[in-house]
Amino acid sequence: MPIEAHYDEIARCNRCGFCQTACPVFRSTGREAGVARGRIALLRAIIEKRIDWSADLEDPLFACLLCGACTAHCFPALPTADLITDARSDYLDRVGRKPLHRLLFDHLLPYPKRLRLAARAAALGKRTGMSNIAKALGLLRFLGRDFPKAEEIVAQFPAQAFRDKVAPGEFPGRGESLRIGYFVGCGVDIMAPVAAEATLRLLQTVGKTVTVLDNGCCGLPALTYGDRKAARRLAAQNLDLLASHSFDLVVTDCSSCASYLKKYPQLFDEGDRRREQAVAFAAKVRDFVEVAAKAERPRTTSSARVVATYHDPCHASRGQKITKDPRDVLRSLPGVEYRELPEADWCCGGAGSYAMGHYDLARQILERKMANVARTGANLLVTSCPACILQLSYGVRLAKLPVRVCHISELCSPAEAGAVCE
Amino acid sequence: MANQQLLTDLRRIVGRGQVETGPVAAATYSYDASLALGEPGTVVFPTDAAQVAAVVKAAAAAGVPCTARGFGTNLSGGSIPARGGVVVCLSRMNRIVSIDPARRCATVQAGLTNLDLQNALAPLGFFYAPDPASQKVSTLGGNIGENSGGPHCLKYGVTSNHVLGMQVVLADGEIVRLGEAAFDPLGLDLRGLFIGSEGTFGIVTEVTVRIMPKSESIITMLAVYDRLGDAARSVAGIIARGIVPATLEMMDSPVINAVEDSIRAGYPRDAAAVLIIEVEGPAAGLKEQAAKIQEVCLANGCRNIREAKDAAERDQLWAGRRGAFGAIARIAPNYLVADCSVPRTRLPEALERVAAIVARYEFKAGNVLHAGDGNLHPLLLFDARNHEHLERVHHAGREIMEACVALGGTITGEHGVGVEKLEAMRLIFNDDDLDFQRSLRRAIDPAERLNPGKVIPAPTRSSGQAGGESGRSPMECGSEATAFAGARTSVPPTAGAALPHSTHSEEKSLLPSDAAEACEMVRAAATSGTALLPVGGGRRAEYGNVSSRELTPLRTDKLTATVEHDPPNQFITVGAGLRWAKLQEILAADRQWLPVRPPLADGCTVGGMVALAACGPERYRFGAVRDRLLGLRFVSGAGRLIAAGGKVVKNVAGYDVTRLIAGSAGTLGLITELTFNVLSIPEVSRAAVARGSLAQVAVAAGELLTSNVEPAFVTVAPDTAGGWRLAVGFEGFETTVKWQIDRCRSVQQRAGLTVADDVNYPVYDGLHAGTFTEIFARPFVLRVDLPPDVVTAFVTQFERVVAGASLLVDLACGRVSAGVDRLADGDWTAVCAAAAKAGGHAILEKAPAEFKQRYDVFGPPRPEWRLIQRIKRETDPHDIFCPGRGPRTNAH
Structure with a gap:
């Protein structure tokens, strides 16, 4: 929807400023244009024609993490992240769209094979020092000038992606009746194949069958960058894929994918046949953490x-309002002492590929996160999103903390739990 | 505002990336949390005081104003750039400089949020008392600008009661420190004047605040009412019973439902009102206090009252209150929040009038009240996109202020004047009052470079009056109320006490019978070039530096009327010439008292006490005399009667002239009338006395003052046996006092002190009246104010100077009072230097004239005294009042 359609909602911001409480960007920069109140004031000014669409708006619109912390502190609960997403779409239409966006959203993300190929090339570059290849491919450079610095965030790509080892298809499980579809997120596939394997193993203890889906990108990155059309296309592609299966649950171990898949219905207008399809699909989607919380825990002897x-x-x-499940899982693990992280729900600055485009800001946000991690004295930092894993691992390296970062699935599967804890 | 040179300068000062200009900056720094809008030119993000100072200088050179901003959550338009220019945004200045539990203070940069400070203090067992509901997003600098309160200020007081010192960038870019870790400043209370000045006097860059040990126990109650009036009556009833809860918050039905819609705080949706009442302190006796409160509530029509059973439930009740403004935002896009205060017994009427006004203007509305303080926040709901509504809502807001003022209240209790309440200032201040406040602005920021267009409305009087007092002859200074008679008033000689000082011409004493006559006398003095010495009891008439001019005493003997005594609202307004003892006598009839025990109390007038900001060690618990003053009237150097403050406990309308005049020692005018906040007489006043060495005393005091007992005072004096005698006073309910004394005893014993019998002391005289009499009987009286943790070390360091002295060491407030027979020049300068080095100061409360000729009794000059001179010159241009008495300075 064009931003003008949200005028009534935007007018509900009474400028109380409480969104400043926990906005990681604002707490790093102290800038009004970097917090919900300021961004909404700008949208309002656009609608009221007090300011024009121009490149001046790029930073206020695109430097938002879309983490949603502002909404949690907003009494009228304004969905700033959604408003910004729509505004980005308007921005791309009215001010301009970078060619590299097109490469990524139109030519790479819809096609898992191409994406893996690109990642492989990048991995090769990373491993052999020939990062020129990766640069030439443009995989990580699409977001522009911050890339040279941002490249450091990725220490090393795993040599093999999950999909290189495990082909799509049905796997038998030990569960009684559940038929589970495993939606493999791009990030987990490429950056955290060990987690993906652990997920598959745990799902096999729960489901009668587990099908590794041949899905493409969920579409969140496209939507995040304001490309609603691409987002719809990616969603439709996945919905079509799912239509030929009948699963009880569709599980993903990427919290970003899970959250977004649950929102698929919002992408389509009332009356669109896709919408019904999306509603039925969304009802089956589970974050891996939700499944793990109910599954049997491994018994490590570390x-x-x-x-x-x-x-x-x-x-x-x-x-997804999931906060209790992962803590329950961690607290239940034998031999693991759980300590709460201060400001645990503050964005780490990873925010998908945010850090690639806003390196300095992401790093400041990360520094705050690492200071909190250090405060806990923990040696294991657990999460459930590949972008967070990437960013947090970078943070740990930067801060030289004796902390290992892992996906929660790695602790839930008997084979890996011991290894992680050793 | 595209001043290229200025932009270049600013970028050089704060760095290229820390300057914002253009349409995005203009749109995002035009607002705060109020309805007002400004027009920023450039926004800068400095990181320290030096950068702020350089920015201020650069802006001055370019001829544009600066407006300080923290997180921009002001509710009166205080942080918007009303006249454009540079927005100095302190959001990046959020460092905690130091937290010092032993010294009971913390120093932080001005851009730190109130909650971030609380979070840093909590693990240490301490807290900072002011807790505005917006504490998550309001900065300490902003809290100073507005003199913020919060729910807990009912028990602990507002920001100005808790700020010890600050670093400020003045309008000319000079960086000064006002106040320090020691309690009371020297000379005028500039720190008190700057607090609540809404960024118009200076830009605060760093703050030193008082921190306190957390209370041992808290009981939080939710009282539910079917009628709004019953809730309001309960509030007055509780206070009248002599209980001071930590909080007494109230919400009405629309707010209750809005809160429940947003977070489910656990308020019953069908209630007409709820009160959140919290008592905190030592566990002993707290349950009894809660029971008394419940009794009062039930007797006033309360449906039911329950205690929060655990911390989670307590947090939930508070989350509802803290989120009340926001919750109301769910109902309509915008709200106008009024911020009036009324005497708390008038709350039922105030609420009725508000309801009528709101109904007449056809707005939906809700009420959130700091009911214990009589501070009400009606929230009028509307949509600012509708211009007719926007205009109408301001009219309704104006009528609400008028209604509350008519009930004896004020226009703003804590949100400030900003731009939204500028015109409403005229509801409570006349042109003379406002002119005086303008003269302060002229003294401190003559070019109005800092946050122009705020706090004081522009003059309306024609015929050149706008130029201010300094340019006018005394003939033109007549107020409209009392036209200048033009002739010297003949004055009968007084029969008062003889004055000791030789330069006082006793036979010419002036003895006004009322304030109007005093005004005439002052104007006459201006005409004839006479210098005046305001005199109360007359026993401290020699205070301060020696004047080179002959002083004519201006006596308050006849100004003794009791103007208003309102026991349920705990205030009394009396003439300045009323004796302290007589005031206590009047109050005693209602079992109340003024908890200030000045030295030489017997025979002192309340005016004299206030003029010298005199108090005793009980200041630790009850505050200094400034903290108990709600308002006053005085005759200015222009011969006008000026009103300051009011009679409500929360009042931030205009500059804090009350604090400026208290402690001004007659140098800025003659105080004629005072309004005090008074308390119920405590059930018991008892001191736990122990003897031992000074080192042992220091250990015991250190532990007591960082623990959660709540003594009224902690003092030590030399013992007749050659050792030291520690006295820890407790005042309040018998059970609470008894329990605290027991705990105090174990601390004393652990420190190796020898415990003596408890002493029950008289409530008015306290424990130290005799000691002060002895001290003031000596020719030299030395007072040293220090950070409390270094007091005993200081006494040890100057053992030789105070040997044989009449001595009282106030360990809680960090004050040494010593009466000595001789004071060598070298000793005085050494004491001054050592005090300054330790973060304090020394003053000679009394000294022979010969000594004063050679030394400033306030010690060596301080940079901030330049401001004192300027205030004096601007408000008393003819130098009528006590010329030369205040601190001297060579700086100009």
């Missing part, structure tokens, strides 16, 4: 002293 803490991905805590 003798190492494990002090774990948990970082809430924005798309889990605010996107």
Whole structure:
């Protein structure tokens, strides 16, 4: 929807400023244009024709993490992240769209194979020092000037993606009746294949069958960058894929994907046949953490002293209101001492590929997160989103903390739990 | 505002990336949390005082104003750039400089939020008392600008009761420190004057605040009412029973439902009103206090009252209250929040009038009240996109202010005047009052470079009056109320006490019979070039530096009327010439008292006490005399009767002239009338006395003052046996006092002190009246104010100077009072230097004239005294009042 359609909602901001409480961007920059109140004031000014669409708006609109912390502190609960997403779409239409956006959203993300190929090339570059190849491919450079610095965020790509090892298809499980579809997120596939394997193993203890889906990108990155059309296309592609299956649950171990898949219905207008399809689909979607909380816990016999803490991905805590499940899981693990992370639900600055485009800001946000991690004295930092894992791992390296970062699934599966804890 | 040179300068000062200009900056820094809008030119984000100072200088050179801003949550338009220019945004200045539990203070940068400070203090067992509901997003600098309150200020007082010192950038870019870790400043209370000045006197860059140990126990209650009036009556009833809850908050039905819609705080939706009542303090006796409160509530029509059973439930009740403004925002896009205060017994009437006004203007509305303080926040709901509504809502707001003023209240209790209440200032202040406040602005920021267009409305009087007092001859200074007679008033000689000082011409004493006559006398003095010395009891007439001019005493003997005594609202207004003892006698009839025990109390007038800001060690618990003053009237150097403050406990309308005049020692005018906030007489006043060495005393005091007992005072004096005698006073309910004394005893014993019998002391005289009499009988009286943790070390350091002295060491407030027979020049300068080095100051409360000729009794000059001189020159241009008495300075 064009931003003008949200005028009534935007007018509900009474400028109380409480969104400044927990906005990671504002707390780093202290800038009004970097917090919900300021961004909404700008949208209002656009609607009331007090300011024009121009490149001046790029930073206020695109420097938002879309973490949703402002909404949690907003009494009228204004959905600023959604408003910004729509405004980005308007911005791209009215001010301009970068060619590299097109490459990513039109030519890479819809096609898992191409994406893996690109990642492989990048991995090769990373491993051999020939990062020129990756740069030439433009995979990580699409967001522009911050890339040279942002590239450091990725220490090393795993040599093999999950999909390189595990082909799509049905796997038998030990569960009684559940038929589960495993939606493999791009990030987990490429950056956290170990987590993906652990997820698959745990799902096999729960489901009668587990099907590794041949899904494409969920579409969240496209929507985040304001490309609603691409987002719809990606969603439609996934809905079509799912239409040929009949699962009881569709599980993903990427909290961002999970949160977004649950929102698929919002992408389509009332009356659109896709919408019904999306509603039925969304009802079956579960975040891996929700499944793990109900599954049997592994019995590790590790003798190492494990002090774990948990970082809430924005798309889990605010996107899906999941905060208790992961803590229950961690508290129930034998031999693991759980300590609560101060400001656990503050965005880490990863925010999908945010850090790639806003390196300095993401790093400031990360520094606050790392200071909190250090305060806990934990040696294991657990989360459930690949972008967070990437960013947090970078943070740990920067801050030289003796902390290992892992996906919660790695602790839930008997084979890996011991290894992680050792 | 596209001043290229200025932009270049600003970028050089704060860095290129820390300057914003253009349409985005203009749109995002045009507002705060109020309905007002400004027009920012440039926004800068400095990181320290030096940068702020350089920015202020650069802006001055470019001829544009600066407006300080924190997180921009002001509710009266205080933080918007009303006249454009540079917005100095302190959001990045959020460092905690130091937290010092032993010294009971913390120093932070001005851009730190109130909650961030609380969160840093909590693990240490301390808290900072002012807790505005917006504490998550309001900064300490903003809290100072507005003199913020919060729910807990009912028990602990507002920001100005808790700020010890601050670093401020003045309009000319000079960086000064006002106040320090020691309690009371020297000379005028500039710190008190700057607090609540809404950024028009200076930009605060760093703050030193008083921190307190957390209370041992808290009981939080929710009282539910079917009638709004019953809730309001309960509030007055509780206070009247002598109980001071930590909070007494009230919400009405629309707010209750809005809160429940948003967060489910656990308020019953069918209630007409709820009260959140919290008592805190030592566990002993707290349950009894809660029971008394419940009794009062039930007797006033309360449906039911329950206690929060755990911290989670307590947090939930508070989350509802803290989120009340926001919750109301769900109902309509915008709200106008009024911020009036009324004497608390008038709350039922105030609420009725508000309801009638709101109904007449056809707005939906809700009420949130700091009911214990009589501070009400009606929230009028509307949509600012509708211009007719916007205009109408301001009219309704204006009528609400008028109604509350008519009930004896004020226009703003804590949100400030900003731009939204500028015109309403005229409801409570006349042109003379406003002119005086303008003269303060002229003294401190003559070019109006800082946050122009705020606090004081522009003059309306024609015929050149706008130029201010300094340019006018005394002939033109007549107020409209009392036309200048033009002739010297003949004055009968007084029969008062003889004055000791040789330069006082006793036979010419002036003895006004009322304030109007005093005004005439002052104007006459201006004409004839006479210098005046305001005199109360006359026993401290020699206070301060020696004047080079002959002083004519202006006596308050006849100004002794009791103007208004309102026991349920705990205030009394009396003439300045009323004796302290007589005031206590009047109050005693209602079992109330003024908890200030000045030295030489017997025979002192309340005017004299206030003029010298005199108090005793009980200041620790009850506050200094400034803290108990609600308002006053005085005759200014222009011969006009000026009103300041009011009679409600929360009042931030205009500059805090009350604090400025208290402690001004007659140098700015003659105080004629005072309004005090009084308390119920405590059930018991008892001191736990122990003996031992000074080192042992220091250990015991250190532990007591960082623990959660609540003594009225902690003092030590030399013992007749050669050791030291520690006295820890407790005043209040028998059970609470008894329990605290027991705890105090164990601390004393652990420190190795020898415990003596408890002493029950008289409530008015306290424990130290005799000691003060002895001290003031000596020719030299030395007072040193220090950070409390270094007091005993200081006494040890100057053992030789105070040997044989009449001595009282106030360990809680950090004050040494010593009466000595001799004071060597070198000793005085050494004491001054050592006090300054330790973060305090020394003053000679009394000294022979010969000594004063050679030394400033306030010690070596301080940079901020320049402001004192300017205030004096601007408000008393003819130097009528006590010329030369105040601190001297060479700086100009």
